[in-house]
Amino acid sequence: MSTTASTLLASVDASSFDAVLGTYRPAAPVFVRAEGVHVYDDAGTSYLDFVSGIGVNALGYGDAGVHTAFEQALSTGLIHLSNLYRTAPAAALAQMLVDTSFADRVFFCNSGAEANEAAFKFARRYARIRGGEAKHEIVALRNSFHGRLFGALAATDRAAMQAPFTPLMPGVRFLDPADPSSWDAVLDSARTAAIIVEPVQGEGGVQPLSRETLVALRRAADANDALLIFDEVQCGLGRTGHLFAYEASGVVPDMVTLAKPLAGGLPMGAVLLTERVAETIQPGDHATTFGGGPLVASVAAAVFARLADPAFLNDVRARGEYLHAQLNELAAESQSVVAVRGSGLMWGIALSAPAAPVVAAALERGLLIATAGERVVRLLPPLVISESDIDVAIAVLREVLA
Numbered sequence: 285m286s287t288t289a290s291t292l293l294a295s296v297d298a299s300s301f302d303a304v305l306g307t308y309r310p311a312a313p314v315f316v317r318a319e320g321v322h323v324y325d326d327a328g329t330s331y332l333d334f335v336s337g338i339g340v341n342a343l344g345y346g347d348a349g350v351h352t353a354f355e356q357a358l359s360t361g362l363i364h365l366s367n368l369y370r371t372a373p374a375a376a377l378a379q380m381l382v383d384t385s386f387a388d389r390v391f392f393c394n395s396g397a398e399a400n401e402a403a404f405k406f407a408r409r410y411a412r413i414r415g416g417e418a419k420h421e422i423v424a425l426r427n428s429f430h431g432r433l434f435g436a437l438a439a440t441d442r443a444a445m446q447a448p449f450t451p452l453m454p455g456v457r458f459l460d461p462a463d464p465s466s467w468d469a470v471l472d473s474a475r476t477a478a479i480i481v482e483p484v485q486g487e488g489g490v491q492p493l494s495r496e497t498l499v500a501l502r503r504a505a506d507a508n509d510a511l512l513i514f515d516e517v518q519c520g521l522g523r524t525g526h527l528f529a530y531e532a533s534g535v536v537p538d539m540v541t542l543a544k545p546l547a548g549g550l551p552m553g554a555v556l557l558t559e560r561v562a563e564t565i566q567p568g569d570h571a572t573t574f575g576g577g578p579l580v581a582s583v584a585a586a587v588f589a590r591l592a593d594p595a596f597l598n599d600v601r602a603r604g605e606y607l608h609a610q611l612n613e614l615a616a617e618s619q620s621v622v623a624v625r626g627s628g629l630m631w632g633i634a635l636s637a638p639a640a641p642v643v644a645a646a647l648e649r650g651l652l653i654a655t656a657g658e659r660v661v662r663l664l665p666p667l668v669i670s671e672s673d674i675d676v677a678i679a680v681l682r683e684v685l686a
Protein backbone atom coordinates (compact mmCIF):
# COMPACT_ATOMS: atom_id res chain seq x y z
CA MET A 285 0.00 0.00 0.00
CA SER A 286 1.25 3.52 -0.72
CA THR A 287 2.10 5.82 2.19
CA THR A 288 -0.86 8.06 1.39
CA ALA A 289 -3.26 5.09 1.36
CA SER A 290 -2.00 3.75 4.70
CA THR A 291 -2.09 7.24 6.27
CA LEU A 292 -5.71 7.60 5.19
CA LEU A 293 -6.55 4.12 6.51
CA ALA A 294 -4.96 4.92 9.88
CA SER A 295 -7.02 8.11 10.12
CA VAL A 296 -10.48 6.48 9.83
CA ASP A 297 -12.63 4.89 12.50
CA ALA A 298 -16.31 3.99 12.78
CA SER A 299 -17.37 7.63 13.11
CA SER A 300 -15.52 8.51 9.90
CA PHE A 301 -17.69 6.02 8.04
CA ASP A 302 -20.74 7.60 9.68
CA ALA A 303 -19.63 10.93 8.21
CA VAL A 304 -20.56 9.54 4.80
CA LEU A 305 -24.27 10.07 4.09
CA GLY A 306 -26.18 6.83 4.51
CA THR A 307 -27.56 6.36 0.99
CA TYR A 308 -25.99 2.89 1.01
CA ARG A 309 -25.71 0.07 3.50
CA PRO A 310 -22.13 -0.96 2.64
CA ALA A 311 -20.68 -4.35 3.57
CA ALA A 312 -18.43 -4.40 6.65
CA PRO A 313 -14.92 -4.97 5.20
CA VAL A 314 -12.76 -1.94 4.45
CA PHE A 315 -11.11 -2.51 1.09
CA VAL A 316 -7.64 -1.13 0.61
CA ARG A 317 -6.21 -2.59 -2.59
CA ALA A 318 -6.90 -4.79 -5.59
CA GLU A 319 -5.08 -6.79 -8.20
CA GLY A 320 -6.34 -8.77 -11.18
CA VAL A 321 -9.80 -10.05 -10.22
CA HIS A 322 -9.25 -9.87 -6.44
CA VAL A 323 -9.79 -7.11 -3.90
CA TYR A 324 -8.21 -7.08 -0.42
CA ASP A 325 -9.50 -5.72 2.86
CA ASP A 326 -7.46 -4.01 5.61
CA ALA A 327 -6.84 -7.38 7.29
CA GLY A 328 -5.29 -8.74 4.09
CA THR A 329 -8.26 -11.01 3.31
CA SER A 330 -8.71 -11.65 -0.41
CA TYR A 331 -12.08 -11.57 -2.18
CA LEU A 332 -12.82 -12.83 -5.67
CA ASP A 333 -14.75 -10.04 -7.38
CA PHE A 334 -17.91 -11.00 -9.27
CA VAL A 335 -19.34 -7.48 -9.03
CA SER A 336 -16.52 -5.43 -10.64
CA GLY A 337 -17.78 -2.19 -9.15
CA ILE A 338 -21.21 -2.96 -10.65
CA GLY A 339 -19.94 -3.68 -14.12
CA VAL A 340 -17.34 -0.90 -14.12
CA ASN A 341 -14.02 -2.74 -13.77
CA ALA A 342 -14.24 -4.71 -17.00
CA LEU A 343 -10.45 -5.17 -17.20
CA GLY A 344 -10.13 -6.04 -13.51
CA TYR A 345 -7.60 -4.22 -11.35
CA GLY A 346 -4.08 -3.06 -12.03
CA ASP A 347 -4.35 -3.47 -15.80
CA ALA A 348 -1.04 -2.37 -17.34
CA GLY A 349 -2.67 -0.68 -20.35
CA VAL A 350 -5.01 1.34 -18.13
CA HIS A 351 -2.11 2.39 -15.90
CA THR A 352 -0.02 3.46 -18.87
CA ALA A 353 -2.93 5.53 -20.22
CA PHE A 354 -3.27 7.24 -16.81
CA GLU A 355 0.44 7.98 -16.61
CA GLN A 356 0.66 9.33 -20.16
CA ALA A 357 -2.40 11.54 -19.62
CA LEU A 358 -1.03 12.82 -16.28
CA SER A 359 2.32 13.60 -17.89
CA THR A 360 0.59 16.24 -20.06
CA GLY A 361 -0.58 18.09 -16.92
CA LEU A 362 -3.99 18.40 -18.56
CA ILE A 363 -6.41 16.62 -16.23
CA HIS A 364 -9.21 19.01 -17.14
CA LEU A 365 -9.64 22.02 -19.39
CA SER A 366 -13.26 22.66 -20.46
CA ASN A 367 -15.47 22.02 -23.43
CA LEU A 368 -14.84 25.69 -24.30
CA TYR A 369 -11.61 24.36 -25.82
CA ARG A 370 -10.58 21.46 -28.04
CA THR A 371 -8.56 18.56 -26.66
CA ALA A 372 -7.51 15.49 -28.62
CA PRO A 373 -8.47 12.58 -26.30
CA ALA A 374 -12.26 13.18 -26.45
CA ALA A 375 -12.10 13.52 -30.24
CA ALA A 376 -10.08 10.32 -30.54
CA LEU A 377 -12.51 8.43 -28.31
CA ALA A 378 -15.55 9.81 -30.18
CA GLN A 379 -13.98 8.69 -33.46
CA MET A 380 -13.45 5.16 -32.05
CA LEU A 381 -17.08 4.98 -30.88
CA VAL A 382 -18.38 6.23 -34.23
CA ASP A 383 -16.14 3.85 -36.21
CA THR A 384 -17.38 0.80 -34.29
CA SER A 385 -21.11 1.59 -34.00
CA PHE A 386 -24.23 2.85 -35.81
CA ALA A 387 -23.55 6.35 -34.49
CA ASP A 388 -22.33 9.50 -36.23
CA ARG A 389 -21.77 11.68 -33.16
CA VAL A 390 -21.02 11.30 -29.45
CA PHE A 391 -21.85 13.42 -26.41
CA PHE A 392 -19.70 12.85 -23.31
CA CYS A 393 -20.88 13.26 -19.72
CA ASN A 394 -20.07 11.75 -16.32
CA SER A 395 -22.49 8.93 -15.43
CA GLY A 396 -25.22 6.64 -16.66
CA ALA A 397 -28.07 8.77 -15.34
CA GLU A 398 -26.54 11.85 -16.94
CA ALA A 399 -26.24 10.03 -20.25
CA ASN A 400 -29.93 9.06 -20.12
CA GLU A 401 -31.00 12.57 -19.20
CA ALA A 402 -28.94 13.94 -22.09
CA ALA A 403 -30.61 11.40 -24.41
CA PHE A 404 -34.05 12.55 -23.17
CA LYS A 405 -33.15 16.16 -23.93
CA PHE A 406 -31.86 15.24 -27.39
CA ALA A 407 -35.03 13.22 -28.04
CA ARG A 408 -37.24 16.15 -27.05
CA ARG A 409 -35.17 18.55 -29.12
CA TYR A 410 -35.55 16.29 -32.15
CA ALA A 411 -39.25 15.57 -31.56
CA ARG A 412 -40.20 19.22 -31.02
CA ILE A 413 -39.14 20.06 -34.57
CA ARG A 414 -41.32 17.23 -35.90
CA GLY A 415 -44.36 17.50 -33.65
CA GLY A 416 -44.18 20.62 -31.49
CA GLU A 417 -44.38 20.69 -27.72
CA ALA A 418 -46.99 17.95 -27.53
CA LYS A 419 -44.48 15.43 -28.85
CA HIS A 420 -42.41 15.17 -25.69
CA GLU A 421 -43.24 11.87 -23.99
CA ILE A 422 -40.56 9.38 -23.02
CA VAL A 423 -41.82 5.80 -22.93
CA ALA A 424 -39.91 3.38 -20.70
CA LEU A 425 -40.46 -0.31 -20.04
CA ARG A 426 -41.92 -2.05 -17.04
CA ASN A 427 -39.16 -3.17 -14.66
CA SER A 428 -36.72 -0.61 -16.07
CA PHE A 429 -33.82 1.14 -14.34
CA HIS A 430 -32.30 4.26 -15.86
CA GLY A 431 -30.73 6.08 -12.90
CA ARG A 432 -31.53 8.23 -9.87
CA LEU A 433 -31.69 11.81 -11.18
CA PHE A 434 -35.17 13.32 -11.58
CA GLY A 435 -35.54 12.57 -15.28
CA ALA A 436 -33.87 9.17 -15.20
CA LEU A 437 -35.79 8.26 -12.04
CA ALA A 438 -39.06 9.21 -13.73
CA ALA A 439 -38.24 6.57 -16.37
CA THR A 440 -37.30 3.99 -13.71
CA ASP A 441 -40.16 1.61 -12.94
CA ARG A 442 -39.56 1.32 -9.21
CA ALA A 443 -42.28 2.83 -7.00
CA ALA A 444 -40.17 2.70 -3.83
CA MET A 445 -37.33 4.68 -5.45
CA GLN A 446 -39.73 7.28 -6.85
CA ALA A 447 -42.28 7.78 -4.07
CA PRO A 448 -40.27 9.98 -1.64
CA PHE A 449 -39.24 12.39 -4.40
CA THR A 450 -42.33 13.18 -6.46
CA PRO A 451 -43.07 15.21 -8.49
CA LEU A 452 -40.56 13.74 -10.94
CA MET A 453 -40.07 14.79 -14.56
CA PRO A 454 -43.52 14.71 -16.18
CA GLY A 455 -44.21 13.16 -19.58
CA VAL A 456 -43.07 9.60 -18.91
CA ARG A 457 -45.20 6.55 -19.65
CA PHE A 458 -44.52 2.85 -19.28
CA LEU A 459 -45.24 -0.11 -21.50
CA ASP A 460 -45.17 -3.81 -20.78
CA PRO A 461 -42.68 -5.45 -23.15
CA ALA A 462 -44.42 -8.82 -22.70
CA ASP A 463 -47.76 -7.54 -23.99
CA PRO A 464 -47.41 -5.82 -27.41
CA SER A 465 -51.19 -5.61 -27.72
CA SER A 466 -51.14 -2.99 -24.94
CA TRP A 467 -48.54 -0.77 -26.63
CA ASP A 468 -50.99 1.15 -28.81
CA ALA A 469 -52.64 2.58 -25.71
CA VAL A 470 -49.29 4.02 -24.58
CA LEU A 471 -47.65 5.13 -27.84
CA ASP A 472 -48.99 8.02 -29.89
CA SER A 473 -47.27 9.69 -32.83
CA ALA A 474 -48.50 13.09 -31.61
CA ARG A 475 -47.04 12.65 -28.13
CA THR A 476 -44.25 10.05 -28.09
CA ALA A 477 -40.72 11.44 -28.51
CA ALA A 478 -38.76 8.29 -27.64
CA ILE A 479 -38.82 4.77 -26.26
CA ILE A 480 -35.97 3.85 -23.91
CA VAL A 481 -34.99 0.21 -23.45
CA GLU A 482 -32.29 -1.75 -21.66
CA PRO A 483 -31.57 -4.64 -24.09
CA VAL A 484 -30.72 -6.64 -20.95
CA GLN A 485 -32.49 -5.17 -17.92
CA GLY A 486 -29.90 -5.05 -15.15
CA GLU A 487 -31.24 -3.76 -11.83
CA GLY A 488 -34.61 -5.24 -12.79
CA GLY A 489 -33.28 -8.76 -12.22
CA VAL A 490 -31.06 -9.45 -15.27
CA GLN A 491 -33.82 -9.85 -17.85
CA PRO A 492 -32.66 -10.08 -21.45
CA LEU A 493 -35.32 -8.80 -23.85
CA SER A 494 -35.94 -11.19 -26.72
CA ARG A 495 -34.90 -10.34 -30.26
CA GLU A 496 -38.60 -10.37 -31.22
CA THR A 497 -39.41 -7.78 -28.55
CA LEU A 498 -36.58 -5.50 -29.66
CA VAL A 499 -37.64 -5.82 -33.30
CA ALA A 500 -41.24 -5.03 -32.33
CA LEU A 501 -40.11 -2.00 -30.29
CA ARG A 502 -38.11 -0.72 -33.27
CA ARG A 503 -41.22 -1.08 -35.45
CA ALA A 504 -43.43 0.60 -32.85
CA ALA A 505 -40.98 3.50 -32.54
CA ASP A 506 -40.90 3.96 -36.32
CA ALA A 507 -44.69 3.72 -36.61
CA ASN A 508 -44.98 6.58 -34.10
CA ASP A 509 -42.12 8.66 -35.51
CA ALA A 510 -40.36 8.19 -32.16
CA LEU A 511 -36.69 7.58 -31.44
CA LEU A 512 -35.46 4.29 -30.00
CA ILE A 513 -32.88 4.73 -27.21
CA PHE A 514 -30.94 1.73 -25.91
CA ASP A 515 -29.64 2.17 -22.37
CA GLU A 516 -26.47 0.06 -22.53
CA VAL A 517 -24.98 1.60 -19.39
CA GLN A 518 -24.73 -1.87 -17.80
CA CYS A 519 -25.08 -4.33 -20.70
CA GLY A 520 -22.95 -2.49 -23.27
CA LEU A 521 -19.20 -2.38 -23.99
CA GLY A 522 -18.50 -6.10 -24.12
CA ARG A 523 -20.57 -7.26 -21.17
CA THR A 524 -22.84 -9.46 -23.32
CA GLY A 525 -19.94 -10.69 -25.44
CA HIS A 526 -20.76 -8.10 -28.10
CA LEU A 527 -19.19 -4.64 -28.12
CA PHE A 528 -22.73 -3.20 -28.06
CA ALA A 529 -25.65 -5.24 -26.78
CA TYR A 530 -27.81 -4.14 -29.73
CA GLU A 531 -25.58 -6.09 -32.12
CA ALA A 532 -26.95 -9.45 -30.97
CA SER A 533 -30.49 -8.50 -31.98
CA GLY A 534 -29.71 -6.85 -35.28
CA VAL A 535 -31.92 -3.97 -34.14
CA VAL A 536 -30.28 -0.58 -34.68
CA PRO A 537 -31.29 2.15 -32.22
CA ASP A 538 -31.19 5.92 -32.78
CA MET A 539 -29.27 6.59 -29.59
CA VAL A 540 -27.25 4.45 -27.19
CA THR A 541 -26.25 5.50 -23.69
CA LEU A 542 -23.04 4.16 -22.13
CA ALA A 543 -21.24 4.62 -18.85
CA LYS A 544 -20.17 2.02 -16.29
CA PRO A 545 -17.05 0.38 -17.83
CA LEU A 546 -16.24 3.15 -20.30
CA ALA A 547 -13.34 4.84 -18.52
CA GLY A 548 -11.73 2.05 -16.50
CA GLY A 549 -13.23 3.20 -13.19
CA LEU A 550 -13.18 6.93 -13.79
CA PRO A 551 -16.66 8.47 -14.06
CA MET A 552 -17.73 8.85 -17.67
CA GLY A 553 -20.96 8.56 -19.62
CA ALA A 554 -21.67 8.91 -23.31
CA VAL A 555 -24.59 9.24 -25.69
CA LEU A 556 -24.14 7.86 -29.21
CA LEU A 557 -26.42 9.53 -31.78
CA THR A 558 -27.24 9.25 -35.45
CA GLU A 559 -26.75 12.33 -37.61
CA ARG A 560 -30.55 12.62 -37.97
CA VAL A 561 -30.81 13.36 -34.23
CA ALA A 562 -27.48 15.15 -33.91
CA GLU A 563 -28.27 17.72 -36.58
CA THR A 564 -31.10 19.12 -34.42
CA ILE A 565 -28.71 19.93 -31.54
CA GLN A 566 -27.25 23.43 -31.44
CA PRO A 567 -24.42 24.92 -29.35
CA GLY A 568 -25.93 25.78 -25.95
CA ASP A 569 -28.62 23.07 -26.00
CA HIS A 570 -26.79 20.99 -23.41
CA ALA A 571 -23.54 21.24 -21.46
CA THR A 572 -21.35 19.67 -18.81
CA THR A 573 -18.29 21.05 -17.03
CA PHE A 574 -16.38 17.78 -16.74
CA GLY A 575 -17.72 15.68 -19.63
CA GLY A 576 -15.06 14.31 -21.96
CA GLY A 577 -12.08 15.79 -20.09
CA PRO A 578 -8.59 14.83 -21.30
CA LEU A 579 -7.65 12.45 -18.45
CA VAL A 580 -10.90 10.50 -18.42
CA ALA A 581 -11.07 10.37 -22.23
CA SER A 582 -7.46 9.16 -22.51
CA VAL A 583 -8.13 6.30 -20.12
CA ALA A 584 -11.44 5.51 -21.84
CA ALA A 585 -9.71 5.36 -25.23
CA ALA A 586 -7.28 2.75 -23.87
CA VAL A 587 -10.10 0.74 -22.27
CA PHE A 588 -12.31 0.97 -25.34
CA ALA A 589 -9.55 -0.23 -27.68
CA ARG A 590 -9.25 -3.38 -25.56
CA LEU A 591 -13.00 -4.00 -25.24
CA ALA A 592 -13.54 -3.50 -28.97
CA ASP A 593 -10.94 -6.13 -29.96
CA PRO A 594 -12.85 -9.00 -31.64
CA ALA A 595 -10.53 -11.58 -30.02
CA PHE A 596 -11.30 -10.12 -26.60
CA LEU A 597 -15.06 -10.28 -27.31
CA ASN A 598 -14.76 -13.89 -28.56
CA ASP A 599 -13.11 -14.73 -25.29
CA VAL A 600 -15.90 -13.05 -23.29
CA ARG A 601 -18.47 -15.12 -25.18
CA ALA A 602 -16.54 -18.36 -24.58
CA ARG A 603 -16.16 -17.75 -20.85
CA GLY A 604 -19.76 -16.58 -20.73
CA GLU A 605 -20.89 -19.91 -22.16
CA TYR A 606 -18.71 -21.70 -19.63
CA LEU A 607 -20.23 -19.71 -16.75
CA HIS A 608 -23.75 -20.28 -18.12
CA ALA A 609 -23.18 -24.07 -18.25
CA GLN A 610 -21.88 -24.08 -14.66
CA LEU A 611 -24.87 -22.03 -13.49
CA ASN A 612 -27.28 -24.41 -15.23
CA GLU A 613 -25.70 -27.33 -13.38
CA LEU A 614 -26.03 -25.43 -10.13
CA ALA A 615 -29.67 -24.66 -10.88
CA ALA A 616 -30.40 -28.33 -11.61
CA GLU A 617 -29.00 -29.33 -8.20
CA SER A 618 -30.52 -26.56 -6.15
CA GLN A 619 -34.02 -26.34 -4.68
CA SER A 620 -33.82 -22.57 -4.32
CA VAL A 621 -32.83 -21.61 -7.90
CA VAL A 622 -35.87 -20.71 -10.00
CA ALA A 623 -34.11 -19.53 -13.16
CA VAL A 624 -30.74 -18.58 -14.63
CA ARG A 625 -30.85 -15.62 -17.03
CA GLY A 626 -28.34 -13.48 -18.86
CA SER A 627 -25.77 -13.42 -21.60
CA GLY A 628 -22.02 -13.00 -21.94
CA LEU A 629 -20.67 -12.28 -18.47
CA MET A 630 -23.89 -10.75 -17.07
CA TRP A 631 -25.97 -13.34 -15.20
CA GLY A 632 -28.86 -13.40 -12.77
CA ILE A 633 -29.74 -16.33 -10.55
CA ALA A 634 -33.42 -15.99 -9.68
CA LEU A 635 -34.18 -17.52 -6.29
CA SER A 636 -37.33 -18.58 -4.48
CA ALA A 637 -36.06 -16.64 -1.43
CA PRO A 638 -34.43 -13.24 -0.79
CA ALA A 639 -31.01 -12.84 -2.40
CA ALA A 640 -29.38 -10.60 0.24
CA PRO A 641 -28.52 -13.47 2.67
CA VAL A 642 -26.84 -15.33 -0.21
CA VAL A 643 -24.76 -12.26 -1.02
CA ALA A 644 -23.76 -11.93 2.68
CA ALA A 645 -22.84 -15.63 2.95
CA ALA A 646 -20.71 -15.39 -0.22
CA LEU A 647 -18.88 -12.36 1.20
CA GLU A 648 -17.98 -14.39 4.29
CA ARG A 649 -16.48 -17.00 1.97
CA GLY A 650 -14.45 -14.45 0.01
CA LEU A 651 -16.72 -13.97 -3.00
CA LEU A 652 -18.26 -10.61 -3.98
CA ILE A 653 -21.65 -10.90 -5.69
CA ALA A 654 -24.61 -8.50 -5.79
CA THR A 655 -28.38 -8.58 -5.85
CA ALA A 656 -30.59 -7.33 -8.71
CA GLY A 657 -33.91 -6.75 -7.03
CA GLU A 658 -35.14 -8.71 -4.06
CA ARG A 659 -34.76 -12.30 -5.24
CA VAL A 660 -32.04 -12.27 -7.86
CA VAL A 661 -28.30 -12.79 -7.33
CA ARG A 662 -26.35 -10.90 -9.98
CA LEU A 663 -22.94 -11.87 -11.34
CA LEU A 664 -20.89 -9.23 -13.15
CA PRO A 665 -17.31 -10.51 -13.05
CA PRO A 666 -14.50 -8.56 -14.71
CA LEU A 667 -14.53 -9.47 -18.41
CA VAL A 668 -11.00 -10.88 -17.95
CA ILE A 669 -12.19 -13.55 -15.49
CA SER A 670 -10.63 -17.00 -16.08
CA GLU A 671 -12.38 -20.37 -16.18
CA SER A 672 -10.58 -21.41 -13.00
CA ASP A 673 -11.84 -18.32 -11.16
CA ILE A 674 -15.33 -19.09 -12.47
CA ASP A 675 -14.90 -22.56 -10.91
CA VAL A 676 -13.96 -20.95 -7.58
CA ALA A 677 -17.05 -18.72 -7.65
CA ILE A 678 -19.32 -21.63 -8.59
CA ALA A 679 -17.96 -23.69 -5.69
CA VAL A 680 -18.80 -20.87 -3.26
CA LEU A 681 -22.25 -20.40 -4.80
CA ARG A 682 -22.89 -24.13 -4.51
CA GLU A 683 -22.09 -23.93 -0.78
CA VAL A 684 -24.15 -20.83 -0.03
CA LEU A 685 -27.17 -22.00 -2.04
CA ALA A 686 -27.18 -25.41 -0.33
Ligand SMILES: *Cc1c(COP(=O)(O)O)cnc(C)c1O
Binds near residue numbers: 398400487516518544
Ligand atom coordinates in the same frame (compact mmCIF):
# COMPACT_ATOMS: atom_id res chain seq x y z
C1 LIG B 1 -26.20 1.90 -13.42
C2 LIG B 1 -27.20 2.20 -14.45
C3 LIG B 1 -27.63 3.51 -14.71
C4 LIG B 1 -27.20 4.67 -13.86
O1 LIG B 1 -25.85 4.93 -13.97
P1 LIG B 1 -25.16 5.93 -12.88
O2 LIG B 1 -23.76 6.06 -13.40
O3 LIG B 1 -25.25 5.25 -11.56
O4 LIG B 1 -25.92 7.19 -12.94
C5 LIG B 1 -28.50 3.71 -15.76
N1 LIG B 1 -28.95 2.69 -16.50
C6 LIG B 1 -28.57 1.42 -16.28
C7 LIG B 1 -29.08 0.34 -17.16
C8 LIG B 1 -27.69 1.13 -15.24
O5 LIG B 1 -27.34 -0.13 -14.99
